[in-house]
Amino acid sequence: MKHRIVVLGAGYAGAFAAGNLARRLSPADTEITVVNAVPDFVERMRLHQLAAGRDIAFRRLTDVFAGTEVRLRLARVTGVDPERRTVTLAGEDGTGGENGRGGGAGELAYDTLLYALGSSVADHGVPGVAEHAFDVTGLASALRLRERLAGLGAGGSVLVVGEGLTGIEAATEFAETRPDLSVALAARGQLGAWLSPKARRHLRQAFDRLGITVHEHTVVEAVEPERAFTAGGGSLPADVTVWSAGFAVHPIAAASGLEVAATGQIVVDRTMRSVSHPDVYAAGDCAYAIGDNGRPLPMSCASAGVTNMQATAAIVARLTGAAIPTTALAYHGNHISLGRRDAIFQMVDGEARSKSWFLGGRTAARLKAGVLGAAAWGIAHPTFGLPKRKHRLPAPADRAGVGVAA
Numbered sequence: 001m002k003h004r005i006v007v008l009g010a011g012y013a014g015a016f017a018a019g020n021l022a023r024r025l026s027p028a029d030t031e032i033t034v035v036n037a038v039p040d041f042v043e044r045m046r047l048h049q050l051a052a053g054r055d056i057a058f059r060r061l062t063d064v065f066a067g068t069e070v071r072l073r074l075a076r077v078t079g080v081d082p083e084r085r086t087v088t089l090a091g092e093d094g095t096g097g098e099n100g101r102g103g104g105a106g107e108l109a110y111d112t113l114l115y116a117l118g119s120s121v122a123d124h125g126v127p128g129v130a131e132h133a134f135d136v137t138g139l140a141s142a143l144r145l146r147e148r149l150a151g152l153g154a155g156g157s158v159l160v161v162g163e164g165l166t167g168i169e170a171a172t173e174f175a176e177t178r179p180d181l182s183v184a185l186a187a188r189g190q191l192g193a194w195l196s197p198k199a200r201r202h203l204r205q206a207f208d209r210l211g212i213t214v215h216e217h218t219v220v221e222a223v224e225p226e227r228a229f230t231a232g233g234g235s236l237p238a239d240v241t242v243w244s245a246g247f248a249v250h251p252i253a254a255a256s257g258l259e260v261a262a263t264g265q266i267v268v269d270r271t272m273r274s275v276s277h278p279d280v281y282a283a284g285d286c287a288y289a290i291g292d293n294g295r296p297l298p299m300s301c302a303s304a305g306v307t308n309m310q311a312t313a314a315i316v317a318r319l320t321g322a323a324i325p326t327t328a329l330a331y332h333g334n335h336i337s338l339g340r341r342d343a344i345f346q347m348v349d350g351e352a353r354s355k356s357w358f359l360g361g362r363t364a365a366r367l368k369a370g371v372l373g374a375a376a377w378g379i380a381h382p383t384f385g386l387p388k389r390k391h392r393l394p395a396p397a398d399r400a401g402v403g404v405a406a
């Protein structure tokens with residue numbers, strides 16, 4: 001019987017990992033299935049651009065996995081049972097689908113699971129966010145916001161809540177694409193406080209140039225259809241409130257009995273293996289992985305890259321009986337778009353503090369466009385430049401303990 005590897009989620013971490021595993025393990029004795037809710041590879045880093053009205057064509061996952069024997073199952077993951085080693089699936093209509101041809105909802109059994117379901121918006125329990133606010137963290141919500149912004153007439157007000165990377169990218173993209181709107185950003189602290197002084201100045205100048213109003217030291221405590229209420233009793237006008245106050249992971253992992261951190265992320269060891277269930281690995285936003293600097297890796301595309309590289313290296317090595325390579329778990333910096341023509345590239349040190357050097361302006365914007373393109377290209381070419389040999393697994397009789405032994 002073939003060893004069944006199931007990958008949950010085909011985002012930056014899962015899609016890359018599945019393609020990588022398929023190109024490194026022989027289909028003669030492994031079967032790789034990817035479960036994803038949507039048929040496209042959604043470039044999540046571009047969802048604020050999509051929401052702003054840019055035309056973006058995402059690649060079909062069937063194209064991403066073309067030439068591999070990866071089985072694509074279009075379905076929503078609703079649960080994981082790590083004791084029985086099964087995953088529960090449902091489609092939007094209650095029926096799952098395989099390679100778009102139907103395949104039925106139900107259970108999927110695995111021998112090795114790679115959990116990479118990413119994250120969605122964190123509403124922090126703030127009243128009105130779920131009902132009235134928009135966000136750019138997922139395809140469906142970004143499309144909803146796109147439709148709302150398209151219908152918003154000149155002079156309409158957009159309030160972005162949150163001064164993190166996504167909030168900054170969203171506010172600048174909206175202001176640049178729709179100069180007829182009044183765009184504001186509510187920041188809990190100081191805008192760009194974590195950046196080096198020069199980068200912070202650059203950011204402030206970009207906001208001024210784009211006419212974005214910044215409300216610093218402003219905590220939004222409730223959202224209504226046309227305004228947001230702030231701590232202290234004030235309110236800000238907002239025909240559209242875009243909630244960008246952080247990411248939260250899906251509660252499936254915590255509900256499954258896997259050991260999770262306070263964030264709900266799956267606690268993994270240095271090889272991205274669950275500390276509670278050795279058949280389960282996690283990568284990307286949903287993994288609580290400690291970087292080489294001793295700090296949890298931030299939810300980011302870069303972290304999705306390093307965690308899935310380590311996870312796939314460990315899975316291949318354990319299945320084939322080889323020594324587990326250690327790949328770097330480092331985070332080097334933030335690359336923030338400020339619309340299409342400007343960006344900030346801010347390097348950080350080992351303690352995650354901004355270095356004084358930063359790159360800003362058109363060169364940084366071109367570099368960021370290159371990073372986005374390279375990330376999407378890399379998903380379909382996960383083993384580019386690596387040896388093409390497909391590894392065989394030991395004979396079934398010798399496989400006992402695979403996925404269990406350290």
Ligand SMILES: Cc1cc2nc3c(=O)[nH]c(=O)nc-3n(C[C@H](O)[C@H](O)[C@H](O)COP(=O)(O)OP(=O)(O)OC[C@H]3O[C@@H](n4cnc5c(N)ncnc54)[C@H](O)[C@@H]3O)c2cc1C
Pocket residue numbers: 008009010011012013014035036037038042044045046047048075076077078116117118119136137138165166169250283284285286299300301302303304335336337
């Ligand atoms: C607007 C925006 C801009 C960003 N910009 C940057 C940036 O510049 N740099 C950076 O490093 N990071 C950036 N990020 C963060 C980055 O996109 C994420 O950290 C990254 O996508 C995480 O990769 P992942 O594979 O863990 O999750 P994802 O890419 O989110 O992939 C998760 C996959 O799982 C699927 N899925 C989720 N739930 C289910 C379910 N129940 N059933 C089936 N399938 C499911 C989803 O459809 C998706 O395909 C940005 C994020 C946003 C929203």
